[in-house]
Amino acid sequence: MKRMEKISTSVLEVKNLSVDFVSDMERTHAVQQISFELEAGKTLALVGESGSGKSVTAMSIVQLLPLQLTRYPQGEIWLRLGDERLNLLNCSNEKLEQIRGKEIGFIFQEPMTSLNPLMRCGEQVTEMICKHLDVSHSEAEKKTLALFEEVDLPNPPAILKRYPHELSGGQKQRVMIAMAISCDPQILIADEPSTALDATVQKTILDLLKKLQVKKNMALLFITHDLQLVKNFADDTLVMYRSKMI
Ligand SMILES: Nc1ncnc2c1ncn2[C@@H]1O[C@H](COP(=O)(O)OP(=O)(O)OP(=O)(O)O)[C@@H](O)[C@H]1O
Numbered sequence: 001m002k003r004m005e006k007i008s009t010s011v012l013e014v015k016n017l018s019v020d021f022v023s024d025m026e027r028t029h030a031v032q033q034i035s036f037e038l039e040a041g042k043t044l045a046l047v048g049e050s051g052s053g054k055s056v057t058a059m060s061i062v063q064l065l066p067l068q069l070t071r072y073p074q075g076e077i078w079l080r081l082g083d084e085r086l087n088l089l090n091c092s093n094e095k096l097e098q099i100r101g102k103e104i105g106f107i108f109q110e111p112m113t114s115l116n117p118l119m120r121c122g123e124q125v126t127e128m129i130c131k132h133l134d135v136s137h138s139e140a141e142k143k144t145l146a147l148f149e150e151v152d153l154p155n156p157p158a159i160l161k162r163y164p165h166e167l168s169g170g171q172k173q174r175v176m177i178a179m180a181i182s183c184d185p186q187i188l189i190a191d192e193p194s195t196a197l198d199a200t201v202q203k204t205i206l207d208l209l210k211k212l213q214v215k216k217n218m219a220l221l222f223i224t225h226d227l228q229l230v231k232n233f234a235d236d237t238l239v240m241y242r243s244k245m246i
């Protein structure tokens, strides 16, 4: 009985995942035998010192590690899609394109790795919505405006027209959060979303993420090296140390 309940709430299951990087010279074991589950409406904090394998774990879920260099010697990453489950390690590129942004939203530490410096902020979010949802451009733009309000950006119509470099660090993070949640993903991955920001802004970004997560019943994978930070924030905590879970 208990097992059945568990299956019904788990939206992602990482089983025994190992990730290696290969070069002519060496093979690095970046992640070794990590297992965890993400559940709808719950936050799992992935905590560990620098270089322990947190980002590599996150990037393997969305399969964004460099193909040529990356090997998965063992493991499975099961995503729930309705009644089906899909192992993301054996997924076609086409399928992954559909999943990224739609089923799994992600926010990275450095906003400029996710935001295109040459595109207006509004257009970037609108484009994401048009790609995944069956709506017209003007409907997508309306939705973008509503999202900018939802993430508490000041003067959303003005932000819509601005380029990323015309925003503060905290505002850029909010645009990224708006983009990440724009297609109502079941899972949100936030890789150190606030470490580049000052303490007050950091706190408001975390509060915002938590609020959105509860409201939308998303599973949140929250990555940080700051154990203090997750004390009151996460339902579960997984600590990584030198590529392993401890
Ligand atoms: N593209 C790559 N090629 C080779 N090694 C890599 C690559 N990306 C990451 N690594 C290695 O994998 C290990 C884990 O890195 P990862 O980025 O997951 O650390 P992290 O826990 O996210 O650290 P931080 O807190 O500093 O962000 C490190 O030893 C890193 O050097």
Ligand SMILES: [Mg+2]
Binding pocket: 054, 055, 056, 191
């Ligand atoms: Mg990292």
